[in-house]
Amino acid sequence: MNVLAPAIVVRGLGVRYNLTLTRRTTLKSTLARFGRRSAAPGARHFWALKDLDLEVQHGETIGLIGPNGAGKSTLLLAIAGILEPSTGSILVDGKVSTLLTLGAGFDADLTGRDNIRLAGAFLGIEGKELEALTPGILDFADIGDFIDAPVKTYSIGMKARLGFSIATAITPDILLLDEVLGTGDQEFRAKSQLRIRELMTQAKAIVMVTHDLAYVTEFCNRAVLLEQGRLVHDGAPEETVALYRERVTKKKLLAAGTSGRFEGAAAP
Amino acid sequence: MKTSPREAVPAGPATARRRPLGALREGIRDIASRRRLIRYLVAADLKRTHTDTLVGRAWWILDPLIQMAIYWILFTLIFERQIPDFALFLFAAILPWKWMASTLGDASTSISSRVALVRQVQFPKLVLPAASVGAGITGFAFGLLALALFLVPYHERISPWLLALPLIAAVQAVFIFALAIGVSALNAFYRDVGNILGHTLRLWFYLSPGLYSLDALGPGPVRTILSLNPMASILDSYRRIIWGTEQVAHGVAPDFAALGIVLGVSLVLLALAIMGFKRVEPAFARIL
Secondary structure, eight states: OOTTSOSEEEEEEEEEEEGGGSTTOOHHHHHHHHHTTTSSTTTTEEEEEEEEEEEEOTTOEEEEEOSTTSSHHHHHHHHTTSSOOSEEEEEEOSOEEETTOTTTTOOTTSBHHHHHHHHHHHTTOOHHHHHHHHHHHHHHHOOGGGGGSBGGGSOHHHHHHHHHHHHTSSOOSEEEEESOSSOSSHHHHHHHHHHHHHHHHHSSEEEEEOSOHHHHHHHOSEEEEEETTEEEEEEOHHHHHHHHHHHHHHHHHHHHHHHTTTTTTTOO | OOSOOOOOOOOGGGGGGGSHHHHHHHHHHHHHHTHHHHHHHHHHHHHHTTTTSSSGGGHHHHHHHHHHHHHHIIIIIISOOOOTTHHHHHHHHHHHHHHHHHHHHHHHTTTTTOHHHHHHOOOOTTHHHHHHHHHHHHHHHHHHHHHHHHHTTTGGGOOGGGGGHHHHHHHHHHHHHHHHHHHHHHHHHOTHHHHHHHHHHHHHHHHTTTSSOGGGGOSSHHHHHHTTSHHHHHHHHHHHHHTOOSSOSSOOOOOHHHHHHHHHHHHHHHHHHHHHHHHHGGGHHHHO
């Protein structure tokens, strides 16, 4: 690979959800749909992302901001390879790690130690590599003898700590973060912030989703504003954050105007 | 939509999906490269099942015995069926049937019950039904212990053909694997599959020679149709090596030709199941 190649290249990315095949789908609704297939094709699709272009260079830390449902998390999932693009392409140079995975693979009936093995295997870390990492994971999670008790006996905080420790055990080339900065109690939060900063210095590129705009201006060297699945702005953090704040304020005013609470303000 | 249509350029793993043979190769690679993960999942399953019950893993052995006892009571006391060593006759078929039924039940929820995992971690989803199959094989192995105990009072029926059991089990394992992959993917899309599965398996069992033998039916179109069922050949083979036939009161050779056909059909089904699974795999994260 060329050293100068970007860490992540996203071209014309579109991610479409099929609303007819959600988790509550039953055979009946599908059969019903076959019956009137010609009627309004494509009406039951939802584009979570549409025509998105993004390049992330090595060494960059990108903040993704935008209102809920803008497609920020979808973009992270697509970069991680979990969601397949419906259109466009994504090229990633290096090993990707998401910190989305806090405790996702946990089996409540197994002990913490068994869960480290299982979660590691799901993430593709096995055998000697995992054995070498385990002491560090135990040390960081700091849950003492509970490690040999079933995870169902853990408190939410303990579970989060173990999940965080596993997820951050390997140093990825490309780090994807989705609002994981507020995990556990005060002490662990400080510790996890430190660990994330450590990972950030080691990773070649970072993409993070956060609603903490101060965090974006402090840590990111670029920020991208998404709205309704589209890229609205891509630029310096201060600039993007300012634009986002402006748009949020404008929307609030508009909403207030149409709701009729400030009748005079909305007058032409 | 205002946007101009773009050429879909699939990234990375999606490329092979377009070509069936590539998908097959990739599916086999998924399973081979994640052997350890599958093993951990099987171990997790074994640790979990029955740990909160009084007699624990003895249920692996008790379950088929109790089921057999129920059928035995029904058929000897109520229907007055006159088959020698009827308990062994039943057990030889119930044990492998239970293997298939419980594996398919497990497999049907193997993907749909792991929403968080599928939506947040990138891993080959084929390992999930594969783990169900692995756990099922272990359960069947425990069941063989029950069979060994059971054969003690019927020791005069034991013959060297009993050693052909792993061969029949191997054919059945391929068949089960193909179906397990299918139901795991289908149930991720349609939760009805779980409901339909129970009824389908029950009907299928009654249409398979579990409680009766096909020989008892006599020649005719019904028998011909029923013998097209792969499970008919499999159950019949188990019964022949364990119990024998109506004429011979000890284990005899299985029908190798029929088993060969079932193996061929199962391998084709397995290849198709892997190809189909790889095709729909990217959708799981979106629909769960």
